[in-house]
Amino acid sequence: MTSGQDWALGRYFAFAERGTSARTEVLAGFTTFLTMAYIVLVNPAILGQAGMPVASVAAATCFAAAFASILMGLVANTPLALAPGMGLNAYFSFTVVQQMGVPWPVALGCVLISGVAFLFLTLTGVRQLIVSVIPNTLFAAVAGGIGLFIGFIGLKNAGIVVGSPATIVALGNLKAPGAALALFGLALIGTLSVWNVRAAMLIGIVATTLVGWALGQVSFHPEPYSLSALTGTAFRLDLAGVFGLSGRHGLGLVEILFVFLFVDLFDNIGTLVAVTKRAGLMDASGRIPGLNRILMTDAVATIVGAMAGTSTVTSYVESAAGVQAGGRTGLTAVVTGLLFLATMFVAPYAQLVPLAATAPALIVVGGLMLLPLREIDWEDPMAAIPAFLTVAMIPLTFSIANGLAFGITAHAGLKLARGRAVKADWFLFVLTGLFVVRFVWMAAG
Template sequence: MAKPQLAYNVAADAEKGLLERLFRLREKGTTAKTEILAGFTTFITMAYILFVNPQILSETGIPFNAALAATAIVSAFATLLMGLYANYPIAVAPGMGLNAFFTYTVVLTMGLSWQTALGAVFVSGMVFIILTVTKARQLIIEAVPPVLKYSIGVGIGLFIAFIGLKNAAIVVASPATYVTLGNMKDPGVILAIIGLVITAFLMARQVKGALLIGMLSTTIIGMFMGVTKVPTGLSDIVTLVPPSPAATFLKLDIMGAVKYGLVSIIFSITIVDLFDNIGTLIGVSRKAGLLDKDGRLPGIERALVADSVGATVGSLVGTSTVTSYVESAAGVAAGGKTGLTAVVVGLLFLVSLFFAPLALLVPSQATAPILIIVGVLMMAEVVHIKFDDFTEALPAFLTIVLMPLTFSIAQGLSFGFMSYTIIKAMTGKFKEIHPVMYVLTVLFILHFVFGIAE
């Protein structure tokens, strides 16, 4: 009678041995149980991307189901790669801001097809891989001044919040004033405001998974208000046949992107993804106690390679650029310290494919509050900008304001980089300008003078 128990113990020991070899749990001071719970925590806090990303990408003409499938598959692949290759508790998924740039700037404003935009994402991913492998990444990081690093995040936050307000119809177009307040009596607007209040309350109370809970709660309320469909059966929530990315798989147009001359677009995608990743990796790793005595993250190159490979694969499957998610901090707070946390998140993304019908029930009024609150969170970096120094304040202001006003992350970056170099040079502060900034400034000026990249 003891033999089955003995066999069970041997299997359990073998499993523990494998996990130990892969993730060095004891060395990191954690256990498999803690890592698994941390993985569930991270997934709950970022699962909203499964609903938001397809809604944003579908505006380019990408079929919603294909975008949903691509989002889940690529998030799973990139997060598993982060866990198994880099051994970090960091989840990876299509980035907020980068998906907005893909849709509203590259496709809807510049008029490129989504296939060409995916081609630009592919090229950007390859550039990111080269920058990481050749160590050129460090040169770029050192070249861009802190004020612009902070401003990029804040500007993207405002841009995302503006899109949320627009999607909720709280802000609408106006021939006289460009934008104005929408119809506050409209059921959709009322639902979005209710969703914003609910989600803001949950965030203020620091409820785990506040964004996801807020979105689902808003969707349910929307059903009673007649804004969205009411499920009539289990098939409206779960499916045994998950959606396929066949409509977008390998449909990218790389040569179209190269022929179009997308210098500023590729630069924008790469630079935003670079600093987004660096900031997230360092911030989350600091919270997990993974930094060395000099404040550096050992093996950060592996993490960046995992992210850039994920971005490249994402373009092949059919989604915008992926990036490390700051929501990973929730899993770290729950005790996650190794790649096992990321592996759990990756597997949950795959499982989520079977709940794809649920995404079709979520209206834009339920995802709009998420975009607005993500914008609020990204505004936090503004406190680090030295507004009492005008040579810092002007480029920061132009970067932040022009992203939402031009509806383009690329244009905000352009004016920020150019104004920084010019005003610092005009005031004799040449030592504060890295040589690479001169090169970038000249490229941006040529872009505007000769219409390169647009």
């Protein structure tokens, strides 16, 4: 890189103002990529269970992450990388497609519409109204509940936890090949993590897959690869189904749109606060500079991701690893995006990775997502009861929507019972009323 190019980059990304350099930003971008590259293998494994072509989802995952991260770096100048979100991909696959019976093209249509709605809410300022009525404790509870949800899916995919007619769930046969392989992967990822190896999850998934190949648990049939693999999911979304024209899904689509929108909103706010605080980018009043540009970028990324063929794209807390490595500007995100773009050329081989190899990553990611629960005052019933209901109902009902509904409804009800409701809470009670109608509708069905 010439001095002139370095100067131009420095001016565009404000290196001097943020105390960084091109070399530091590039290294930070590599660090962020290594910590979140596991999504290239995990996302196809999850969405593949919804009937989507694994190779196509892998290519779509890389494309969406590349587009979103590069756009974030160039538009918002923030060291924040994006990719299809954990939790929302599980909700897409296990709840929307498998439980509700919504075809995956219709579900992709829901993702696109939720992205458009997110963009509209950001442009009109309604987003601030929504955020203002949700207490921080519920933000933390949603994150924790999704963590348990993801971890449970990982344990289930590994065969470590199985269904039981007597006790609902039970311990699986740990001697079974899949469970034993997953336990090996979990031990390896755990060991690498405690030694602070940045690419612990990616290394663990690849190593576990190799062990599975060596033991004959994986069939390896390499085929010539073309970027045309992306066409298996690209532009396959069904907007007619979203608007009820398919005549099968009814009001359930309203719930799906609500969850995609709100979880993406919560996930983004929590990630933004964590990453920008660690990077020292917050101003003196605790505000995030360029917040609207960041959220608009996220909304556009979700729209593009849906058209490419993947679930909701969102900000990744793993971006904090790049910040820890010195990343302070959007160049970090741009480098991460370019690396995801390069990964597209090998992404379809993700179909060779068994569930037993990705399950340990789900378990570890789920565990790490419990961290925000420490922000809840568990001795205060006003905070603890709604938080507990949120955390418990998400994994136990296999539904993020149920967790949100119980948590927000409990929060509003306890405010009324304690006499703390004020006029400014009007939107909170509108949301609660919608949730009550939802519960009545579900009971009537």
